[in-house]
Amino acid sequence: MTTAVPAAQPRFGTAQILLALSVAILVIVVAVPVLLIFFNAFWVQGQFNVVDVIKVLSQHETYQALLNSLILASGVTVTGTIVGTFFAWLVTRTDLPFKGTMKVLFLVPFMLPSFIGALAWKMLLSPRSGYINRLFMDLLGLDGPVFDIYTYGGIILVETMYLFPFVFIQVAGALERMDPTLEESARISGADLFTITRKITIPLVMPSILSGSLLIMLYSMAHFGTVAVLGIEVGIYNIPTLIYEKIHQSAGSFASIRTGTVLASVLVVTAAFIMWLQNKVLARGKYQIIAGKSFRPSELKLRGLRVPMLLFCIAYIGFTIVLPTVTIFMVGGLRTYGLPFTAENMTLDNYKFILFDWQLTRDAIWNSVSLGFSAALITMTAGVIISYVIVKMKVRGKGILEFLGMLPFSVPGSVIALGVILAWSGKFGVNIYNTVWIILVAYIARYMAFSLKANSAALEQVHDSLVEAARASGATMWQALKDIVVPLVRPGMLAAFFLIFLPALRELTVSVLLYGPTTRTIGVAIYTLNEDGETVYSAALAGIALIIIVFGESVIKRLFKVGRKG
Amino acid sequence: MAYIELSGVTKRFGKVAAVNRLDLSIEQGECVAMLGPSGCGKTTTLRMVAGFEDLDDGEIRVGDRVISSKKKHFYLPPENRNFGMVFQAFAVWPHMSVFENVAFPLRIRKLPREEIQARAEEALKHTNLWSVAEGSPDDLSGGGKQRVALARALAIRPDVMLLDEPLSSLDPHFREEMRFEIKDLQRRFHHSILYVTHDQSEAMALSDRILVMKGGVVQQVGSPLEIYGAPANRFVFEFIGLSSFLQVALRDGRMEVAGASYAPPAPPPPELAAAGGAWLAARPNEIAFSTEGGVSGTVERKAYLGEVIDYRVRVGEAEVRVQKTRREPGPEVGETCGLIFARPRWYPLEG
Numbered sequence A: 001m002t003t004a005v006p007a008a009q010p011r012f013g014t015a016q017i018l019l020a021l022s023v024a025i026l027v028i029v030v031a032v033p034v035l036l037i038f039f040n041a042f043w044v045q046g047q048f049n050v051v052d053v054i055k056v057l058s059q060h061e062t063y064q065a066l067l068n069s070l071i072l073a074s075g076v077t078v079t080g081t082i083v084g085t086f087f088a089w090l091v092t093r094t095d096l097p098f099k100g101t102m103k104v105l106f107l108v109p110f111m112l113p114s115f116i117g118a119l120a121w122k123m124l125l126s127p128r129s130g131y132i133n134r135l136f137m138d139l140l141g142l143d144g145p146v147f148d149i150y151t152y153g154g155i156i157l158v159e160t161m162y163l164f165p166f167v168f169i170q171v172a173g174a175l176e177r178m179d180p181t182l183e184e185s186a187r188i189s190g191a192d193l194f195t196i197t198r199k200i201t202i203p204l205v206m207p208s209i210l211s212g213s214l215l216i217m218l219y220s221m222a223h224f225g226t227v228a229v230l231g232i233e234v235g236i237y238n239i240p241t242l243i244y245e246k247i248h249q250s251a252g253s254f255a256s257i258r259t260g261t262v263l264a265s266v267l268v269v270t271a272a273f274i275m276w277l278q279n280k281v282l283a284r285g286k287y288q289i290i291a292g293k294s295f296r297p298s299e300l301k302l303r304g305l306r307v308p309m310l311l312f313c314i315a316y317i318g319f320t321i322v323l324p325t326v327t328i329f330m331v332g333g334l335r336t337y338g339l340p341f342t343a344e345n346m347t348l349d350n351y352k353f354i355l356f357d358w359q360l361t362r363d364a365i366w367n368s369v370s371l372g373f374s375a376a377l378i379t380m381t382a383g384v385i386i387s388y389v390i391v392k393m394k395v396r397g398k399g400i401l402e403f404l405g406m407l408p409f410s411v412p413g414s415v416i417a418l419g420v421i422l423a424w425s426g427k428f429g430v431n432i433y434n435t436v437w438i439i440l441v442a443y444i445a446r447y448m449a450f451s452l453k454a455n456s457a458a459l460e461q462v463h464d465s466l467v468e469a470a471r472a473s474g475a476t477m478w479q480a481l482k483d484i485v486v487p488l489v490r491p492g493m494l495a496a497f498f499l500i501f502l503p504a505l506r507e508l509t510v511s512v513l514l515y516g517p518t519t520r521t522i523g524v525a526i527y528t529l530n531e532d533g534e535t536v537y538s539a540a541l542a543g544i545a546l547i548i549i550v551f552g553e554s555v556i557k558r559l560f561k562v563g564r565k566g
Numbered sequence B: 001m002a003y004i005e006l007s008g009v010t011k012r013f014g015k016v017a018a019v020n021r022l023d024l025s026i027e028q029g030e031c032v033a034m035l036g037p038s039g040c041g042k043t044t045t046l047r048m049v050a051g052f053e054d055l056d057d058g059e060i061r062v063g064d065r066v067i068s069s070k071k072k073h074f075y076l077p078p079e080n081r082n083f084g085m086v087f088q089a090f091a092v093w094p095h096m097s098v099f100e101n102v103a104f105p106l107r108i109r110k111l112p113r114e115e116i117q118a119r120a121e122e123a124l125k126h127t128n129l130w131s132v133a134e135g136s137p138d139d140l141s142g143g144g145k146q147r148v149a150l151a152r153a154l155a156i157r158p159d160v161m162l163l164d165e166p167l168s169s170l171d172p173h174f175r176e177e178m179r180f181e182i183k184d185l186q187r188r189f190h191h192s193i194l195y196v197t198h199d200q201s202e203a204m205a206l207s208d209r210i211l212v213m214k215g216g217v218v219q220q221v222g223s224p225l226e227i228y229g230a231p232a233n234r235f236v237f238e239f240i241g242l243s244s245f246l247q248v249a250l251r252d253g254r255m256e257v258a259g260a261s262y263a264p265p266a267p268p269p270p271e272l273a274a275a276g277g278a279w280l281a282a283r284p285n286e287i288a289f290s291t292e293g294g295v296s297g298t299v300e301r302k303a304y305l306g307e308v309i310d311y312r313v314r315v316g317e318a319e320v321r322v323q324k325t326r327r328e329p330g331p332e333v334g335e336t337c338g339l340i341f342a343r344p345r346w347y348p349l350e351g
């Protein structure tokens, strides 16, 4: 990318057309909704108005939601960072038994939708009816719950279980790639393992730790599901849940939309700030610690702690993954919520009912599958084009596109949802509110970041000289694209497709703000059924969602394994 | 008595012996190079001396202390060995300044501040790094980083210096310069050095003795001159410098090559004569062209490499490499010529 590529300008116009197309996609899908949010927040009755924004922000309700988002996000960031770093160190730098398996298991929470987890924990630990609480109250004769999940602590705990992999994955990767001789040279210099960990290892992986924690923070700030399931009941709102409450309860009144847009603006600014911080951390901390030829990290011998540590990991996984999952399936099989789990109380009818008989849930499954598929296809295609222009083309005006391309990364789901409501409810002549189309548009905006990331990573691997060699052998620009570039970036495209399709299947934050009577998604259906007290159906649908997700993930694993071999 | 003594040192990974019954002794102030192709077990040996790997058999002693012993189940931890080590990939800590890198081992030893300052300064000055002491090692070239690693190892006044291919990550022209610097430092400080390399010229230039290794087994130990002049086997001959080989049959005091019979350039050892065949080995510049006599061959290629001319001469199935200086007369491509082996060496066919 250092020399001008003649290949990029086959004929006057092509580059410009692609650039214009890319800019148009990003403007329509992402920029306009975000701008409309700022516009609605700051532009009142024909003028720019900051006083009013401050007034909205200083209302108790909004102020408290901001504070809650901050409290919850900080709490989750701290706990998630500790848990993630500890387990990452354990599976990469010690002689823990079954390290490889453990490493895979610690990534499972990434697959599981956190609001389904929250649902399970509600069933287990809600103060009065939670199974664990009731068990202990019966067993020990307590008159209060052992643990109340409807608290800040409860929410932080549940979010931590699902978000710690952000840190885990980054730190484990850094520890694995890190040149082990960096630590060995400290050892031979006379430092013991404790000193090495403190003075060498931790400082060297600090950028990865920080970058992972910022991701947790970003995600938790904008996180809807867990707080919606565990907080709303006792009046704990964060920014996204308050936006949801405002939009839903007041049926689109001006005041509530404004509060929503102000909250959304805060969210965008915060998210952008966190993203900026993360880039800074990564750029500054780009230590050259990647391993050379030496490939043997020194393993800390746990000795007497080996088995206890293994048991601890198993207990952690059992408690955070197995227990909630089993709970979901068990509750999904109950005749009535609250009954004890005995054989005569269990049935498969719930599953049959929601899969085959009930229009609402059948619609939801169909909606999620078709929305996920179309969103993945469209976003993948758009992502290839945009990434190609950004990574490979030399064309004037690319700077705008690069800027626009950053946008999707820092726009949280609830902001996108609110933005598309503002943009597509008839104000500009198109009204698709209450249809699946508005959800589709929102999904495209929401997942554009994934597509851009996967595709540009793949394209960066394709060195310009490969195309140049094809051109030198007589291929035209389009032949070179078709025969060289496309086959090489196909894995990236495939990755992008599934990176979008799977999360879209279980999406809640966006669709919960946009759904209409017949356009529930799986996430929305699970959430609303739970709200309406249809706990067993909600759990049964959640169980089915889990099966679809796990099935999907394993298909992809297969696919990519085969792809790499072939 | 030798200062460092490895006896019967063995290391297995799974079933394969990466190092097999290795004996080596190094005197105080001596520099021994461990030389061999990639994967022959050099790094593993060095890591055992450093204390990073346990032994599967054998013992390592320094002075009168045992530092690693399979039998006694004793391993002095690396941090207590007081060795200096330099790694191939530099292993300087990017989050510390150059000075802090060098001062780190001294701080670990809880030396007084003034002494840390003085020793780090001394080490940095010896390695020409004093002017960049406050900078980040990431801003230095490969050679600069390796000098930081060297200064760091020197600062503790180690009993033994271990260097694992310290020059192979450097650009070629830095390599030569660093080679002299290391030699210089060794002369000044009289460390005992175990120096790992796969580059024979590096080993020749730096070391008092060379140990040649292959597949975890020692092939030969000796001074650079011995190793070059009298390689113990075909492998060592081929690994040290350029080489030409001819497979010959030995019968009735004569040697046969490609269907022709010649008087051997020197009498082969009786056991090879008895075996009926051998490798005839020579350095390309030890082979002369002659118009009458000598092993007959045809010149296939002739390349001018500046001062020398490189010939490839076909003798039956084999190709013999011959080098002559530009000024010496030689045959042209396609011409037949006789090859006279001035300093022939004989090696058994198997091995």
Ligand SMILES: Nc1ncnc2c1ncn2[C@@H]1O[C@H](COP(=O)(O)OP(=O)(O)O)[C@@H](O)[C@H]1O
Pocket (backbone or CB within 6 Å): A296, B013, B018, B036, B037, B038, B039, B040, B041, B042, B043, B044, B045
């Ligand atoms: N930790 C290890 N596990 C398995 N095999 C190893 C390990 N370390 C080294 N080996 C093997 O032992 C042999 C010697 O390796 P090494 O000492 O690094 O060779 P060298 O430094 O001479 O290139 C190689 O075949 C290598 O693959």
Ligand SMILES: [Mg+2]
Pocket (backbone or CB within 6 Å): B039, B042, B043, B044
């Ligand atoms: Mg090595």
